Amino acid sequence: MTRPFPDDLLKVPHRRDVPFARLTTLGVGGLCRWLFEPTTEAEAQAFVRACARVGLPWRVLGGGSNLVVLGDLDEPVLKLALPRQIRRAGTCLSAPASHGHIALAEAAAAAGLAGLEFAGGIPGSLGGAIRMNAGAYGREWVDVLSSYRFLTPAGELVEKRPEPGEFSYRKSFLTGGHVVLSATAELVAGDPAAIAAQVADNRGRRGTSQPLSKRNAGCIFKNPPGQSAGRLIDEAGLKGLRIGDAEVSPEHANFLVNHGRATAAEFAELMEQVRLRVLERHGIKLEPEVEIWAGSSPSAAPNPQLSTDS
Ligand code: FAD
Ligand code: EPU
Numbered sequence: 001m002t003r004p005f006p007d008d009l010l011k012v013p014h015r016r017d018v019p020f021a022r023l024t025t026l027g028v029g030g031l032c033r034w035l036f037e038p039t040t041e042a043e044a045q046a047f048v049r050a051c052a053r054v055g056l057p058w059r060v061l062g063g064g065s066n067l068v069v070l071g072d073l074d075e076p077v078l079k080l081a082l083p084r085q086i087r088r089a090g091t092c093l094s095a096p097a098s099h100g101h102i103a104l105a106e107a108a109a110a111a112g113l114a115g116l117e118f119a120g121g122i123p124g125s126l127g128g129a130i131r132m133n134a135g136a137y138g139r140e141w142v143d144v145l146s147s148y149r150f151l152t153p154a155g156e157l158v159e160k161r162p163e164p165g166e167f168s169y170r171k172s173f174l175t176g177g178h179v180v181l182s183a184t185a186e187l188v189a190g191d192p193a194a195i196a197a198q199v200a201d202n203r204g205r206r207g208t209s210q211p212l213s214k215r216n217a218g219c220i221f222k223n224p225p226g227q228s229a230g231r232l233i234d235e236a237g238l239k240g241l242r243i244g245d246a247e248v249s250p251e252h253a254n255f256l257v258n259h260g261r262a263t264a265a266e267f268a269e270l271m272e273q274v275r276l277r278v279l280e281r282h283g284i285k286l287e288p289e290v291e292i293w294a295g296s297s298p299s300a301a302p303n304p305q306l307s308t309d310s
Helices: 041-054 101-110 117-121 126-132 192-209 229-235 264-282
Strands: 014-019 031-036 067-070 087-089 092-096 145-151 157-160 179-186 246-248 256-258 291-294
Touching: 041 145, 041 179, 067 264, 092 101, 101 117, 101 126, 101 192, 117 192, 126 179, 229 264, 246 264, 256 264
Parallel strands: 067 291
Antiparallel strands: 014 031, 087 092, 092 179, 145 157, 145 179, 246 256
């Protein structure tokens, strides 16, 4: 830390030196030096306002299922810890952004509400899913999103309905200091058994095509328009390419897996190798889908094998 944090920031509940191996599904990265975990929206707002006032850069973390962290991070990290509560009004379900994404999809299915079946296998938090406009099997969050609440980078609270252009494939404007606080999905009444069967079918498809038994961050690269990044990487002959404990999954080439002791440096190198070799083979530049947080001190040491907190 180069300068002291303001007092009002330090009033927000926080922990020090939490390994990113515990905060991400991939399990690499160094230490999160300052992890702020507000339990109310007012605390989250106090965090954002305090940082904005003194011009302190910071980041927001959800379930860490779309993140590759390279090294230690000195900047404060915000991870919402709002009370787990789902509210139903008619066929609409609302939940706080820190709610588990899969748990929300399961709650919708149990309530006989259709529309979130696609979400049943996507880990992380609701906030991360809205920010990423997460999707699968031809559906994505914007298809069901009826309204969402967020903080602006200045700490103002906004609640609105989605508008054209705000969300696209794995993309939204909710970056650079926006914090999703909650969201409401507009669903349709359906048969609970049929909805549960659809969730199970999607899970089954995932189980046969994705390496779910190894730590990973989902698909590493976005699909280029009309193409599958997984197929391009596969056709470049890269399945099984391994640097230390980081490997291009033999099951799905767009998943890089951590065999347990992979370092951030190994992942960075493997991603670069994949990118270069796909460019050579296909003339296509792959763009990361995962967020990459470059730390202050790229860690070369292996991470302890820790399970994720999220
Ligand atoms: P994080 O990884 O914590 O963060 C991702 C980004 O969102 C970061 O930029 C972060 O700053 C931002 N963010 C997090 N919370 C907030 C918030 N409250 N407000 C504003 N910004 C926030 N994704 C898909 O789309 N489809 C899939 O089918 C899919 N399958 C996956 C399968 C596996 C096994 C895994 C590990 C991942 C998969 N993913 C998939 C990727 C990932 O689960 C999604 O992108 C997920 O929505 C990320 O949510 P998160 O809470 O973990 O976000
Ligand atoms: N394929 C290969 N080799 C591979 C992987 C895939 O040839 O190693 C082929 C498959 O045979 C298939 C095609 O590529 O013909 C597409 O593969 P798949 O159905 O697995 O879908 P994907 O395009 O690789 C996308 C999303 C996933 C999402 C699935 C299901 C992206 C980058 N990926 O994968 O999302 O779960 O569709 O809808 O958009 C994520 O975003 O993290 C993610 C996992």
